[in-house]
Amino acid sequence: MGEQRKKLSTTKNNPRSTIPSRVPSVASLMSQWISMGGEVIRRNLLKGGPIIALLFLIIYLAFASPYFFNLSNFLNITRQSSINAILAIGQTMVIVGAGIDLSVGAVLALSASMAAVAVSYWGLNLAVGILLGLGTGALTGFITGVIITKGRIPDFVATLAMMTTARGLALILTQGLPVPSHFTALKLVGYLPAGLIWLGSGNVLGVPVPALITVAITILGWMVMTRTTLGRAIYAVGGNREAARISGISYVRTKIITYTIMGVLAGVAGIVLTGRLNSANALMGDGAELQSIAAVVIGGTNLFGGEGGVVGSLIGAFIMGILGNGLNLLNVSAFWQRVILGLIIIGVVIFDQWRRRRFAV
Amino acid sequence: MDLTLHEGEIVGIFGLLGAGCTTLVRALFGLEKIDSGKIYINGRSVTISSPEDAIGLGLGYLTKDRKDGLIHPMSIMSNITLASLKKISQLGLLKHREERRVGEKYIDELRIQPPDLTRKLMYLSGGNQQKVALSKWLCGGSKILIFNEPTRGIDVGTKAEIFQLFNQLAKQGVGILMISSELPEILAMADRIFAMRRGAVIAEYRRGETTQEKLLKSVS
Numbered sequence: 001m002g003e004q005r006k007k008l009s010t011t012k013n014n015p016r017s018t019i020p021s022r023v024p025s026v027a028s029l030m031s032q033w034i035s036m037g038g039e040v041i042r043r044n045l046l047k048g049g050p051i052i053a054l055l056f057l058i059i060y061l062a063f064a065s066p067y068f069f070n071l072s073n074f075l076n077i078t079r080q081s082s083i084n085a086i087l088a089i090g091q092t093m094v095i096v097g098a099g100i101d102l103s104v105g106a107v108l109a110l111s112a113s114m115a116a117v118a119v120s121y122w123g124l125n126l127a128v129g130i131l132l133g134l135g136t137g138a139l140t141g142f143i144t145g146v147i148i149t150k151g152r153i154p155d156f157v158a159t160l161a162m163m164t165t166a167r168g169l170a171l172i173l174t175q176g177l178p179v180p181s182h183f184t185a186l187k188l189v190g191y192l193p194a195g196l197i198w199l200g201s202g203n204v205l206g207v208p209v210p211a212l213i214t215v216a217i218t219i220l221g222w223m224v225m226t227r228t229t230l231g232r233a234i235y236a237v238g239g240n241r242e243a244a245r246i247s248g249i250s251y252v253r254t255k256i257i258t259y260t261i262m263g264v265l266a267g268v269a270g271i272v273l274t275g276r277l278n279s280a281n282a283l284m285g286d287g288a289e290l291q292s293i294a295a296v297v298i299g300g301t302n303l304f305g306g307e308g309g310v311v312g313s314l315i316g317a318f319i320m321g322i323l324g325n326g327l328n329l330l331n332v333s334a335f336w337q338r339v340i341l342g343l344i345i346i347g348v349v350i351f352d353q354w355r356r357r358r359f360a361v
Numbered sequence: 362m363d364l365t366l367h368e369g370e371i372v373g374i375f376g377l378l379g380a381g382c383t384t385l386v387r388a389l390f391g392l393e394k395i396d397s398g399k400i401y402i403n404g405r406s407v408t409i410s411s412p413e414d415a416i417g418l419g420l421g422y423l424t425k426d427r428k429d430g431l432i433h434p435m436s437i438m439s440n441i442t443l444a445s446l447k448k449i450s451q452l453g454l455l456k457h458r459e460e461r462r463v464g465e466k467y468i469d470e471l472r473i474q475p476p477d478l479t480r481k482l483m484y485l486s487g488g489n490q491q492k493v494a495l496s497k498w499l500c501g502g503s504k505i506l507i508f509n510e511p512t513r514g515i516d517v518g519t520k521a522e523i524f525q526l527f528n529q530l531a532k533q534g535v536g537i538l539m540i541s542s543e544l545p546e547i548l549a550m551a552d553r554i555f556a557m558r559r560g561a562v563i564a565e566y567r568r569g570e571t572t573q574e575k576l577l578k579s580v581s
Binding site for chain 1: 390392412413416422424428429430431432433434435439443444446447450453454455457497
C-alpha cells in the first residue's frame with residue numbers, strides 16, 4: 001500500500017536548518033504531519049476523482065450564481081440528467097466489457113416509438129405498451145450482441161450499423177410523425193396515458209419520478225457489477241478477453257447479455273423521455289449515445305475496459321447536468337457550453353491517465 | 362505416439378521452437394481444434410472443445426505468457442476465484458465472505474507477496490503472478506495441471522518455491538504436464554519426458570534415461 005510514500009524530510013537532511021539535528025522541532029513535526037495529511041488527501045482525491053470534481057463544481061456555481069443553489073433547481077437538474085444517467089449505467093456495463101454502444105440513441109427512439117404506438121394506435125394498455133417498448137430495446141440489444149460475437153464484427157462497427165438501422169425502423173414505425181398524431185393513416189385510439197406521462201414528468205413527494213428510476217437502476221447496476229458472477233465476467237472479459245476464456249468464462253454469453261441489458265435500459269430511457277415530452281418521435285435521443293459515453297468517461301471508467309464502475313458514471317451524468325444548468329444560469333452560450341464539455345472530457349482523461357501512471361491506485 | 366500422464370506424476374514436454382508443444386497442450390485444454398486423435402481421462406474417451414469443458418474435466422492451464430492467463434487490472438482475489446465462480450456464488454450472487462476466505466487461504470499457502478487481496482495483479486512480480494495463476498487452478502480443484510514454461514521470467518527464489526509446490530502437488534495425486542525449454546529443469550523434475558519435433562511426439566524417456574545432449578539431439 002505504501003509503495004509510493006515519499007521520503008519525509010527531517011532537519012537531518014535539510015542542510016539549511018540551523019536547529020540542532022537531535023531535537024525534532026515543531027516545524028519539522030508540522031511539516032511531517034502536513035506531508036502525511038497531504039498524502040492521505042491526495043490518495044482519496046485520486047480514488048474519488050469524480051466526486052471531488054462534482055463538489056468543486058457545485059461550490060463554484062453556488063457562489064457564481066444566486067439562482068443555482070436551491071432545492072427546486074437541483075430537482076430540475078436531476079430530472080434533466082436522468083435520461084443520460086440511465087443510458088450511462090448501461091453504457092458503463094458495455095464499456096467495462098471492452099465494448100461500446102453507438103446505437104443507444106436510436107434504440108431509445110425505437111423503443112419509445114414502439115411503446116407510444118402500442119398505446120396510442122393499437123389501443124393496448126399501458127403495462128403491455130411499456131413491456132413492448134422494453135422488449136424492443138432488449139431485442140435490438142440481443143441482436144447487436146449476436147452480430148458482434150457470432151459475426152465477429154467489432155463493437156464500434158456493429159453498433160454503428162444498428163444505430164442507422166434502428167433509426168430507420170423507428171421512422172418507418174412512426175411514419176416520420178410524432179406519436180400520437182392526428183395526421184397518420186392509422187386511426188388514433190387515444191392520447192398517451194397519464195401513467196406514461198407521470199413516468200417522465202411526475203413527482204413522488206416532490207422528487208421527480210425519473211430521478212427515482214435513475215437511482216433504482218443505479219443500485220441494480222451496481223449490484224450486478226459488484227455482486228454477481230455476471231458482473232465479474234464482464235470485468236474479466238473487458239480486462240483480458242483471452243484470460244477470461246482460459247478461465248472458462250464465456251465471451252459470447254457475457255457480451256450478449258450485456259448488450260441486451262443496454263437495450264432494455266435504452267428502452268427505459270426512451271419511455272421516461274416520452275413521458276417528459278408528452279410524445280414520442282423517431283428522432284428522439286439524437287446524440288444521446290455520445291452523451292452517455294461522455295458521462296462514462298467523466299465518471300472515471302476506462303474506455304478500454306476492465307476497470308470502472310456504475311456509480312462513477314452516475315456522477316459523470318450529474319456533473320454534465322449541473323454544468324449545463326450552471327452555465328445556462330451564468331448566461332454562457334449553448335455553443336460555448338459544448339466547447340467547455342469537450343475540454344472537460346479531455347481534461348478528465350488526461351488526469352486519469354496521469355493518475356494511473358503516477359500512483360499504484 | 363501416445364502421451365500418457367498418471368496420477369501424481371510429473372511429465373515433461375520438450376521441443377524446439379515451433380515443435381508444437383504449446384499447440385498440443387492448448388488443444389488438450391480446448392483452445393485449439395483437434396484434427397485427429399483422442400483424449401482419454403480415467404479411461405473414458407472425452408471431447409474437449411472449450412476451456413469450459415476442460416475445466417469441467419479437472420484440467421488447469423498456466424499459460425506461457427502471464428499476460429494471457431491472468432487479468433491484470435483485476436485484484437488478486439478476483440483472479441484466484443476466476444475459474445471457480447460457481448463455488449463462491451449462489452444463484453449468480455457472489456458470496457464475498459467466502460471469496461475472501463478462499464483468497465486468504467491461497468495467499469497463505471503459496472506465500473503470495475504482497476498479501477493484499479485487493480492489490481491489482483499488474484503490480485505483482487512475475488513469480489507472485491505465477492503463484493496467483495496456480496492458485497486459480499488449485500481453487501478450482503484441478504487434478505491435471507498443465508504448465509507452459511512455468512519458470513520463465515521468475516527469480517531464483519520463487520523458482521525453487523514453485524518446484525517445491527510441484528512436488529507437493531504430485532504427492533497429493535495431481536498429475537502435472539510441464540512444457541519447459543530449460544533442460545536442467547525438465548531433467549530434474551520430470552518422472553517422464555516426451556520429446557516433440559515438427560508437431561509429433563517422437564520419443565519418451567523415463568527419469569534418468571537421457572541427458573541434456575541426447576535430449577537436445579532427439580528434438581533437432
